Amino acid sequence: MSTTIAPSPLLATRNSLVSALRAAIGLPEAQAAADMRRPDKAPIDQRLVETEAELPPLSPAATPPDWIRWLTKATYGYSIGEAVDFQALPGASVSAKWDSWVNRQLDPASIVDTECSNRIAAAGYLTLGKSLPQLWNDHVRLDPPYFTRMLPAAETECATIVRAVYSKRQLYERMVNFWHDHFSVFGFDYDIGPLMPSYDRDVIRAHAFGNFRSMLEYVATSTAMQLYLDNYASRGADFNENYARELLELHTLGAANYFGPTPPFEVPCLQADIHCEGTVPAGYVDNDVYEAAAALTGWTIRNGYWQYPTENDGAFTYRADWHDRRNKIFMGLYIPPNSQPAMQDGRLVLNRLCAHPGTARHISTKMCRRFVGDNPSATLINAVAQEYAAQISAPDQIARMLRVILTSAEFKSSWGGGMKRPFEVAMGGLRGIASDFTPKPDDTSNWTTTERFAWHMQLSGHRSFSWSPPNGYPDRQSAWASTGSLAMTLKMLAWLPEMRVNNDGNSSLLSDIATHTNAVFPQSAAPTATTMIGYWCDRIFGYRPEPVMSVVTGFLQQNAGVAETINITTDSWNINNLKLHYTQQRLRTAVGMLMMSAEYFRR
């Protein structure tokens, strides 16, 4: 055995050559796993850092065609079905087809989505059709066992997966996910879990392409958010500030417009030198949080509180006797004391927040980051923010903002400026290998495929509705490129081709890659490793990226010749002739490798 570790050949780009050399000379016995600290390593990786400056453009080894990049960034991942639908759209050019795609996707009701709705219907979910009062009664008031109490959250998670994978309304599903992050609640919380179908359906999904101001009030009055940020218990002068603070910091203006404990009149005004009617301060201070909290007192839920024991259906209500009746000055707006119409103080706060350019910028920046990359340009953000303002009363304000992003030159040209998050690669992987997966909660002691999937997502740090702080899942590469998340995402991707109906070793595979490949390339067609991996690259990426294609082909090939047929009709031990060794398992592993490549994480 050699006593030295050769310089790693892994950095070489000529992987086919390297593979051949390996076969000829015998392979190194172990990959040289480097120390985390070593002399040739920069002590701080500045490239990963979130900076205000733009990251340098990346130049991946092989870039996909324009329209495949666009689909990859706007959906839960490329798939053959997506490509077929795209090609069938009207338009003489790729750009024209893209415009058609955007128009169609922004009108989700126009898209027939039978496969997805049939799958959801067939799953037999028990709680997703229940109204809020039904959920409250069945899963809160009746105080059922824990599994039943949380079944609404678990089924919402399952349906979210089904829609992400199978719905043809892909842009809508991506936007639903965006709002679940923006208006994040901890869905597996004991109090919120029973209500998740209503929050998802009546609040997030109902307004995902709608009007921001309208959506904001639906969120503010949702039982889930009321419970999550405690506004339901905010009464009178001793109000609870939790919701008001996050309303300003996370839901509307953003921390960039927070001036700390500064006295309110020291904040500069946007339109004038002095604070007066018709001007608005540049941002908010702690005092505005307190004033907003006071304005929102009395916004609560009917939860059987001792003062109102008969009102217990979980619905939102306004209690004038819990409202702090003192006057307020919120961001320069004087709100008079005493008897205002029900909810008026709170609505004035929401109005003022939504009309503020800081909110337009905050929401626009987040949307651009989601669809373009970590560091969208100020030009694009401004264009989207202008659309926000111009369409402030439009019922489809959000859809119009999205259109600005998706038809921008920046969206069309950007690539690699962001990283797919674990949920996105997971959904993309299931789409790419056409997995037949309808997750379903289970109350038995079996460790089911659904439960294992959720476990993998949990390890990755990105299980749906499982982020407990109110800022929602991060949306930057610096978070998801963490070793812990990335390692566990790779672990999950390695498992996707192994998923079975039951989480065992012998029930049917959810995507029978070998059988499918055999059907496409019968032995009579003498399929080689190159043929088969090319096919799976086309399905998963829509192009054949290098060095991914060469590396994975070499893995499938083993000691076979380049033009030699790889027989995947059987799967058996043959350790002395690796090209014959467990060929079906090897093919499944190879397909997993495609999804475990850096290329698959780019967006």
Add this chain to the structure above:
Amino acid sequence: MSNFDRRDFLKTCATGMLTAGLVPGARLAFAEVAANSYDTLVIVYLRGGCDGLSLLTPISGNDRGFYEAARPNLRVPVSGNGAALPLANSASANATWGLHPRAAALNTIYQAGRMAVVIGAGMPAPVTRSHFDAQQTMEYGTPGSTGISSGWLTRHLASANLPANITIPALSAGSITANSLIASTESVTMGNGGDFRIDSSAWNWNSRDRYVDGNGNINAPAGFQGLVERLPELWAGNSPLEASGRQTLDALSIMRTINFQNYVAANGATYPNTGIGNQLKMIAQLLKANLGMRVAALDLGGWDTHNDQGVPTSTYDPFGNNVEQLSAGLAAFYRDLNGTGANNFAQRTNIIVMSEFGRRLRANGSNGTDHGYGSVMLALGGSVNGGQVYGRQDFAGLAGEALFEGEDVRVTVDFRRVLSEALIRRAGNNRLGYIFPGYAGYAPLGIFAGTDLPPDYTNTFDRVFASGFETA
């Protein structure tokens, strides 16, 4: 084998011990059980803004009166059921102090002189009551600014004059890297050691170590390379994404040989089966394996107690439950490490507990507390001059006019002062200007035993030197 780094390990393997080396757990057998020759900082971050006034409560003096007036239904009592645990050496101008009753295990360590409490601790101006602003700027080590984009621990590692090769210089426990370690290329982020391996692909092509026999020999033929061995080729490019991918694969490779399942804690310690308990157990195992870990960061969430915070006199006590999780986890960790002689790992392990801010003195109307300002920090370890409350001479008190904006505990101890003392006295790193740009006027409180060095306030730093051209 006191300096067992990865390169040495690989050489050892290459000269004939490879097969044994790949037996799960064999790695640990190589390392002698010996207290490490370097210090480890363990930073526990209480996410959500811990109510310092419940964790450390005034139990006598005028401040007790102010506290009781401001919190009619939200008090830790001074006697009877759920009473605070009085601390010696805790007198500030207008109070003496006691620990939350659910921190009984920590109280034992305090009484043994190995835990210190710092009162009035927090961020200097500009004040922020935003969780996310406060956490980020604190963890970047740059109050008031998020422009620096690397963590204070990242810059500590980069400037600590460490040997060139260290297997695992730093660990961030969880799936997403703590901001204090952001942008570090020398840290592993890992939530659970036992799960931290790619073993989920088809078994016969997963990895060479799938072919291990009962004697620890790997019987895969020469030339066999499974998924695990081939993966680095898919992350060889130049993008930042691929750089983090390689860091990830390095981390997976290092951890793959460690058996996390069979760890037995020493000295009769029993880790609670909680998130923090399991993560501290993992850190203890890595620490005892002498993998070079200088820094570990972990979190405990659930401190954002706006509503129904709970009191120790009631069975409904969410805050107390959280205190007990913290206390039981840290006490087990300390006990596990606190052996004698060669097993005295506690001597060189320095635990610091911190939070982004404290909570308001006055309770709100829903039996909770809203965001405040000053809080407390804890320091535990065999080299802590414990059994005292630090910062008490400077503590401003709880009288209305003494409070920040008439509402909040003032910050009278800059959190950087505590961290700097650990850096200088325990880690031997005096590069304060680089680690905490803009910080000046450091003076030790005396929390840690160790040698003082003159602080270096320059914030330039020679990366070439740091990149390892110094001798290991």
